[in-house]
Amino acid sequence: VQLQASGGGLVQAGGSLRLSCAASGRTPEVYAMGWFRQAPGKEREFVATINWRGSSTYYADSVKGRFTISRDNMKNMVYLQMNSLKPEDTAVYYCAADRAGTIATGARNYDYWGQGTLVTVSS
Numbered sequence: 001v002q003l004q005a006s007g008g009g010l011v012q013a014g015g016s017l018r019l020s021c022a023a024s025g026r027t028p029e030v031y032a033m034g035w036f037r038q039a040p041g042k043e044r045e046f047v048a049t050i051n052w053r054g055s056s057t058y059y060a061d062s063v064k065g066r067f068t069i070s071r072d073n074m075k076n077m078v079y080l081q082m083n084s085l086k087p088e089d090t091a092v093y094y095c096a097a098d099r100a101g102t103i104a105t106g107a108r109n110y111d112y113w114g115q116g117t118l119v120t121v122s123s
Contacts, residue, residue: 001025001112005095008117011085015121019080021095021114029073032098034110035080037091037119044107047093048080052101060105063089085121092116 007019021033034049048069050057057069068081078095096110104110 001028001031001097003095003097003112003114005093005114005117008093008119010120010122013085013087013121013123015085016081016083017085017119019082019093019095019117019119021078021080023076023078023097028076028097030101031112032101032103033069033071033078034096034098034104035069035078035093036096036107037089037093038116039088039091042091044094046105046107049098049103049105050078051103056103058103058105082119085119087121087123090119090121092118 002024004022030052032051035047036044038044048059050069054071066084071078094116095114097112098110
């Protein structure tokens, strides 16, 4: 499975962005998908995850109520809608795929990773 993340950019605090992750390869629609982020000088952290059906999601406390993960299996796309952005959301955002198909928060659960897209939130 190959993953291509896009949609990052520069936005003011309080603004919104939608990240996209295009999946290709062998049956990506049966994989659970996750978003992670890594800020400068910090470790990669979990942001959100969605199971293969799209029926179950889970979020980090820091983004709950502001971010929404969704997927379109017909298009092999996963999205992260980010609202009410804060400067502390600034990071490189990565999408990842988990063959197990169920939601997971640990980076070690994920088998495939995209290249990342940079989100910068100015104050």
